Amino acid sequence: xxxxxxxxxxxxxxxxxxxxxxxxxxxxxxxxxxxxxxxxxxxxxxxxxxxxxxxxxxxxxxxxxxxxxxxxxxxxxxxxxxxxxxxxxxxxxxxxxxxxxxxxxxxxxxxxxxxxxxxxxxxxxxxxxxxxxxxxxxxxxxxxxxxxxxxxxxxxxxxxxxxxxxxxxxxxxxxxxxxxxxxxxxxxx
Amino acid sequence: xxxxxxxxxxxxxxxxxxxxxxxxxxxxxxxxxxxxxxxxxxxxxxxxxxxxxxxxxxxxxxxxxxxxxxxxxxxxxxxxxxxxxxxxxxxxxxxxxxxxxxxxxxxxxxxxxxxxxxxxxxxxxxxxxxxxxxxxxxxxxxxxxxxxxxxxxxxxxxxxxxxxxxxxxxxxxxxxxxxxxxxxxxxxxxxxxxxxxxxxxxxxxxxxxxxxxxxxxxxxxxxxxxxxxxxxxxxxxxxxxxxxxxxxxxxxxxxxxxxxxxxxxxxxxxxxxxxxxxxxxxxxxxxxxxxxxxxxxxxxxxxxxxxxxxxxxxxxxxxxxxxxxxxxxxxxxxxxxxxxxxxxxxxxxxxxxxxxxxxxxxxxxxxxxxxxxxxxxxxxxxxxxxxxxxxxxxxxxxxxxxxxxxxxxxxxxxxxxxxxxxxxxxxxxxxxxxxxxxxxxxxxxxxxxxxxxxxxxxxxxxxxxxxxxxxxxxxxxxxxxxxxxxxxxxxxxxxxxxxxxxxxxxxxxxxxxxxxxxxxxxxxxxxxxxxxxxxxxxxx
Amino acid sequence: xxxxxxxxxxxxxxxxxxxxxxxxxxxxxxxxxxxxxxxxxxxxxxxxxxxxxxxxxxxxxxxxxxxxxxxxxxxxxxxxxxxxxxxxxxxxxxxxxxxxxxxxxxxxxxxxxxxxxxxxxxxxxxxxxxxxxxxxxxxxxxxxxxxxxxxxxxxxxxxxxxxxxxxxxxxxxxxxxxxxxxxxxxxxxxxxxxxxxxxxxxxxxxxxxxxxxxxxxxxxxxxxxxxxxxxxxxxxxx
Numbered sequence: 001x002x003x004x005x006x007x008x009x010x011x012x013x014x015x016x017x018x019x020x021x022x023x024x025x026x027x028x029x030x031x032x033x034x035x036x037x038x039x040x041x042x043x044x045x046x047x048x049x050x051x052x053x054x055x056x057x058x059x060x061x062x063x064x065x066x067x068x069x070x071x072x073x074x075x076x077x078x079x080x081x082x083x084x085x086x087x088x089x090x091x092x093x094x095x096x097x098x099x100x101x102x103x104x105x106x107x108x109x110x111x112x113x114x115x116x117x118x119x120x121x122x123x124x125x126x127x128x129x130x131x132x133x134x135x136x137x138x139x140x141x142x143x144x145x146x147x148x149x150x151x152x153x154x155x156x157x158x159x160x161x162x163x164x165x166x167x168x169x170x171x172x173x174x175x176x177x178x179x180x181x182x183x184x185x186x187x188x189x
Numbered sequence: 190x191x192x193x194x195x196x197x198x199x200x201x202x203x204x205x206x207x208x209x210x211x212x213x214x215x216x217x218x219x220x221x222x223x224x225x226x227x228x229x230x231x232x233x234x235x236x237x238x239x240x241x242x243x244x245x246x247x248x249x250x251x252x253x254x255x256x257x258x259x260x261x262x263x264x265x266x267x268x269x270x271x272x273x274x275x276x277x278x279x280x281x282x283x284x285x286x287x288x289x290x291x292x293x294x295x296x297x298x299x300x301x302x303x304x305x306x307x308x309x310x311x312x313x314x315x316x317x318x319x320x321x322x323x324x325x326x327x328x329x330x331x332x333x334x335x336x337x338x339x340x341x342x343x344x345x346x347x348x349x350x351x352x353x354x355x356x357x358x359x360x361x362x363x364x365x366x367x368x369x370x371x372x373x374x375x376x377x378x379x380x381x382x383x384x385x386x387x388x389x390x391x392x393x394x395x396x397x398x399x400x401x402x403x404x405x406x407x408x409x410x411x412x413x414x415x416x417x418x419x420x421x422x423x424x425x426x427x428x429x430x431x432x433x434x435x436x437x438x439x440x441x442x443x444x445x446x447x448x449x450x451x452x453x454x455x456x457x458x459x460x461x462x463x464x465x466x467x468x469x470x471x472x473x474x475x476x477x478x479x480x481x482x483x484x485x486x487x488x489x490x491x492x493x494x495x496x497x498x499x500x501x502x503x504x505x506x507x508x509x510x511x512x513x514x515x516x517x518x519x520x521x522x523x524x525x526x527x528x529x530x531x532x533x534x535x536x537x538x539x540x541x542x543x544x545x546x547x548x549x550x551x552x553x554x555x556x557x558x559x560x561x562x563x564x565x566x567x568x569x570x571x572x573x574x575x576x577x578x579x580x581x582x583x584x585x586x587x588x589x590x591x592x593x594x595x596x597x598x599x600x601x602x603x604x605x606x607x608x609x610x611x612x613x614x615x616x617x618x619x620x621x622x623x624x625x626x627x628x629x630x631x632x633x634x635x636x637x638x639x640x641x642x643x644x645x646x647x648x649x650x651x652x653x654x655x656x657x658x659x660x661x662x663x664x665x666x667x668x669x670x671x672x673x674x675x676x677x678x679x680x681x682x683x684x685x686x687x688x689x690x691x692x693x694x695x696x697x698x699x700x701x702x703x704x705x706x707x708x709x710x711x712x713x714x715x716x717x718x719x720x721x722x723x724x725x726x727x728x729x
Numbered sequence: 730x731x732x733x734x735x736x737x738x739x740x741x742x743x744x745x746x747x748x749x750x751x752x753x754x755x756x757x758x759x760x761x762x763x764x765x766x767x768x769x770x771x772x773x774x775x776x777x778x779x780x781x782x783x784x785x786x787x788x789x790x791x792x793x794x795x796x797x798x799x800x801x802x803x804x805x806x807x808x809x810x811x812x813x814x815x816x817x818x819x820x821x822x823x824x825x826x827x828x829x830x831x832x833x834x835x836x837x838x839x840x841x842x843x844x845x846x847x848x849x850x851x852x853x854x855x856x857x858x859x860x861x862x863x864x865x866x867x868x869x870x871x872x873x874x875x876x877x878x879x880x881x882x883x884x885x886x887x888x889x890x891x892x893x894x895x896x897x898x899x900x901x902x903x904x905x906x907x908x909x910x911x912x913x914x915x916x917x918x919x920x921x922x923x924x925x926x927x928x929x930x931x932x933x934x935x936x937x938x939x940x941x942x943x944x945x946x947x948x949x950x951x952x953x954x955x956x957x958x959x960x961x962x963x964x965x966x967x
């Protein structure tokens with residue numbers, strides 16, 4: 001009975017990994033023992049580092065989204081995340097600015113990127129990847145997530161350090177909004 | 190040369206002129222429609238028919254009805270022929286001795302002409318712009334003589350102030366006040382600049398003045414120089430106006446020859462020389478500080494004002510900078526008097542204004558009208574309205590101006606009324622749009638122009654116009670949201686408030702005025718599903 | 730020399746005639762953000778960060794070039810100004826390719842600092858991702874135009890302090906870029922004395938010393954001021 005009650009008050013928490021290096025997730029793990037504290041407050045319902053579920057569930061309270069939107073899979077997932085999440089946090093510079101993955105945008109579209117990567121630099125059997133349904137197609141441009149869906153909190157940094165991540169999440173657990181201002185919270189890079 | 194000699198030149202010229210003058214337009218517009226061949230064939234026909242003793246063919250400047258060129262007009266009977274081809278041209282001469290003229294005969298009493306009041310364009314279409322003698326014959330340079338011998342510089346300034354003349358380049362700054370400021374500035378070296386860098390899309394008022402009556406502008410400049418104490422003037426003309434440049438060069442040479450330009454003008458102690466500077470294709474060089482940078486040989490970037498050019502302009506000297514049309518009013522004001530000039534127009538907008546009437550309109554071309562005339566009179570009566578359609582809006586002021594909806598056509602055309610409704614007088618572009626025109630596309634057209642013409646110096650104009658353009662693109666592609674519309678307006682205000690020069694400050698006007706008067710056209714482009722949150726593009 | 734008294738953010742301030750509002754504010758300890766402004770070289774008022782409100786004047790005026798006048802009432806940090814400043818910074822981030830994480834100036838960048846100051850946690854304007862060039866032909870220095878914000882400090886410092894005029898602006902509008910010599914590779918511009926003042930002047934990581942990597946850019950900004958003082962005030966020691 002008490003256990004059920006406890007679970008009911010826990011918030012549904014997710015993290016999502018789009019086009020990024022996973023450094024933001026590593027930084028998340030840098031919160032070390034505070035993660036144990038966090039576990040008292042949240043149910044991790046979807047996360048590449050926190051659980052094994054493959055489907056993004058409905059009714060998520062808070063979701064950290066790392067990475068820009070680079071391919072068809074990313075695009076579908078971000079719309080699903082937005083539809084099923086109350087507070088969507090754009091997590092790290094790739095999500096907020098497209099950052100390093102976005103540097104391919106300067107080459108102009110997906111085709112020159114693929115040609116460069118798979119043909120010009122292909123050592124053994126140069127060929128373009130083409131497995132519809134298995135290999136997700138690249139989008140023409142890598143975009144920050146707020147250019148596709150609305151975002152509730154922007155948490156920049158490459159990666160945002162553990163203290164910044166904690167300072168963003170902690171108020172949410174108490175039903176408050178974090179103050180995203182000052183060097184400690186919003187410095188890019 | 191003194192006054193009697195000047196009058197003598199005029200008299201001699203008048204005597205030489207034949208009793209029938211066949212005026213053929215040789216301005217850029219009609220030249221493009223082959224008017225030079227028309228003129229040749231007319232002249233040959235005069236020879237062949239042996240009419241040389243009483244008929245002469247004169248190449249003249251713009252008659253204004255440019256949409257119906259090449260134009261040929263015959264004095265003293267005031268017969269007008271439109272769309273004259275070289276083949277049909279000889280029949281016009283033939284008609285003078287009883288034959289039948291083949292070209293379409295125009296109606297010189299049409300409201301397009303009859304409603305005009307010509308001060309700046311009083312001689313255009315009547316005199317040969319390449320012969321100073323013709324200008325002198327119609328009274329040219331007498332005003333200059335008058336100021337040099339009968340008026341002090343202060344009296345000239347006060348006459349211009351009293352006339353109520355305001356800058357015709359768009360801003361509408363009181364010309365007399367500007368002259369007074371430069372006149373009162375200390376310093377031995379001052380300059381007068383004539384701004385002929387006309388660049389608004391669809392506008393060609395200044396080109397026509399320079400091509401049709403260059404001496405009128407020169408005379409205005411010399412008078413200005415005398416009034417403010419300058420001895421050197423520059424005419425800055427855009428390179429896209431080769432004919433205007435060529436005619437100005439010729440005019441300057443001829444005036445020098447007669448001692449009307451250069452040292453000791455009319456044997457007075459006053460010296461004034463005029464040089465031409467040619468632009469290199471940047472719209473922003475019409476902005477006065479950028480224009481001055483360009484004359485100095487620098488990159489044509491605007492610099493912050495103050496200091497205004499009147500205090501510190503060309504080579505840091507006090508500089509009077511006036512638009513072509515403004516200067517072209519000066520000689521007539523001196524000749525007819527400030528009171529006469531001030532009796533024309535409205536309380537705060539005196540005199541006349543030239544407009545380039547274009548777009549979806551029956552009669553297009555150049556018109557000079559008294560200030561205060563209603564927009565409806567211009568568009569419906571003079572312009573003849575939209576062929577097979579209705580007026581939706583009139584755009585005035587070019588990329589800096591705004592779109593006036595048809596419901597406001599009764600507005601009087603003057604500086605204050607136009608700016609009150611979010612447009613502006615501007616330099617004189619007037620584009621008529623019909624019901625089929627998309628106002629969002631119009632806004633985008635002007636924004637594209639501003640984006641491409643931004644010099645790139647200040648951030649709001651350089652980067653803001655790019656974002657405004659792409660927002661309009663998104664909206665026109667039906668991918669916009671309500672949030673995008675709000676962002677569009679917010680960014681418009683930001684660019685307007687924070688840009689460095691007039692280009693950026695006024696660049697959002699076409700968007701703001703269409704948002705204000707045609708909001709439904711923007712709303713219609715926003716997909717319905719964006720309202721209930723199915724498509725969520727962007728945040729905040 | 731006469732003195733003008735004015736009010737900046739409700740603080741009475743006295744400033745010598747001819748001083749700018751920016752100088753007067755600085756003396757009074759009032760911070761006004763700047764970006765294209767650089768002590769020692771001419772002012773261009775291009776970035777619009779230092780725009781201030783003056784009561785009774787309809788236009789916002791750049792503090793870096795507007796001289797103090799008697800009794801003016803200046804506001805430097807109204808909500809409207811804060812919003813415009815944030816938009817300027819957002820426009821700059823969206824306009825270029827500013828990837829802080831891999832930039833030599835990360836942590837030591839005036840653009841990055843201003844983003845923090847104006848509270849920019851993201852830009853509301855779509856990124857443009859322009860194609861821009863990098864020139865690392867010079868043996869000691871490089872220019873990465875992806876990071877350039879066209880403040881023209883390099884142009885001014887090279888022309889006015891070094892007297893070499895290696896840099897200038899080419900093209901216009903969004904296509905404008907910093908050009909070396911007559912659009913030559915930097916290494917081929919004979920006018921360049923390799924003094925490095927452009928590196929010190931550059932507010933971002935656009936002009937850098939070769940061999941520096943992420944977050945390693947250092948600037949000797951005091952050197953520029955020292956040179957100007959040496960020439961103008963004959964102060965020969967640092």
